[in-house]
Amino acid sequence: MEEATRQHFFHHGEEGHEAEKRNCHFCQIRSFTTHAQYPVTIINTEDDEVLRASFHFMHSSVLGKGVEPTREEFLTGCECTDGEDCQYDTCNCLQDVEEDDSSDDDDDDDDEAATTDSPHGAPYRKRVYAYHAHGAKAGLLRSKILTSRNPIYECHESCACGKDCPNRVVERGRKVPLQIFRTANRGWGVRSTVDIKKGQFVDKYIGEVITAEEANRRRARSHIAQRKDVYLFALDKFSDPDSLDERLQGPPLEVDGEYKSGPTRFVNHSCEPNLRIFARVGDHADKHLHDLALFAIRDIPRGEELTFDYVDGVDDSENDALDPEKQKDMTHCLCRSKSCRGYLW
Numbered sequence: 001m002e003e004a005t006r007q008h009f010f011h012h013g014e015e016g017h018e019a020e021k022r023n024c025h026f027c028q029i030r031s032f033t034t035h036a037q038y039p040v041t042i043i044n045t046e047d048d049e050v051l052r053a054s055f056h057f058m059h060s061s062v063l064g065k066g067v068e069p070t071r072e073e074f075l076t077g078c079e080c081t082d083g084e085d086c087q088y089d090t091c092n093c094l095q096d097v098e099e100d101d102s103s104d105d106d107d108d109d110d111d112e113a114a115t116t117d118s119p120h121g122a123p124y125r126k127r128v129y130a131y132h133a134h135g136a137k138a139g140l141l142r143s144k145i146l147t148s149r150n151p152i153y154e155c156h157e158s159c160a161c162g163k164d165c166p167n168r169v170v171e172r173g174r175k176v177p178l179q180i181f182r183t184a185n186r187g188w189g190v191r192s193t194v195d196i197k198k199g200q201f202v203d204k205y206i207g208e209v210i211t212a213e214e215a216n217r218r219r220a221r222s223h224i225a226q227r228k229d230v231y232l233f234a235l236d237k238f239s240d241p242d243s244l245d246e247r248l249q250g251p252p253l254e255v256d257g258e259y260k261s262g263p264t265r266f267v268n269h270s271c272e273p274n275l276r277i278f279a280r281v282g283d284h285a286d287k288h289l290h291d292l293a294l295f296a297i298r299d300i301p302r303g304e305e306l307t308f309d310y311v312d313g314v315d316d317s318e319n320d321a322l323d324p325e326k327q328k329d330m331t332h333c334l335c336r337s338k339s340c341r342g343y344l345w
């Protein structure tokens, strides 16, 4: 039995091991409120490696120095008293949804998704909800959104609708058990022990939310800046130099998941991934702090490694892997997919 496991199982019930417990990965994941139902487990059948001691599992992101959430008096939510109403463009939370009218090719069992409803006597309103509303696919992200890079707008704490409002999928958190496992050639990876459906929310990418200046300091301190980049995600979905919100005008905040994060920090890259990251907004006043939510873009059988494309959305013309000069300094991609681009960065 590896040393970390031995310490946890034989000594952590005893008095006087508090500091050790704080630094124990098993104790950290056991403290997740979802542990009994959707545990995170760690398994290594490849070699003797254990997770780095410097890594700490967390439930949610922490805000670094200089990162401020919006003050309570500026937070606003919807006034819908019936969660059903939180699927239409009349819900304040869905005001910014950019709707296109093309129909979803696989939405035939939920064909209201793109139609206009007219309840008796009520004004016309349009369903702009990001998720399927009915049937077996209820709560799964619609394929039109899955193939887009549109943000997802959800109801949240400041809304009048209840906790069971259907438009709070990401807020309700991860509903799948995840297993961090040792891969044969790419360090740790992540899989689930249950089947995951296309459009299903998997988990958020969390970490320390830091200013752009701090992110650059950390890049500079890192031995190879691009290696640090792999853990840094810019919260730039709403960045706009002309924005009326000055927090969106400048360089965006970034999430650093290298040392403090959740299980998704161990998800590897694939050029043909089964997950994609979406920007998810709760309170519109907190767009500068939007979530990074991972959803399945196809059905994923239990045990299959979960992956996302680290450079999703990067135009092929910007791809350094196409430049033979740059290739010699780049890291080989080991995703083994048919359309592998050959290099990670």
Ligand SMILES: C[S@@+](CC[C@H](N)C(=O)[O-])C[C@H]1O[C@@H](n2cnc3c(N)ncnc32)[C@H](O)[C@@H]1O
Pocket (backbone or CB within 6 Å): 186, 187, 188, 189, 227, 230, 231, 265, 266, 267, 268, 269, 270, 332, 333, 334, 335, 344
């Ligand atoms: C965010 S981490 C993922 C977890 C990582 N495997 C670990 O053990 O901590 C990113 C690192 O994983 C490795 N990696 C991820 N995807 C890879 C791929 N497709 N090919 C080669 N290495 C990969 C690279 O070393 C990369 O720097």
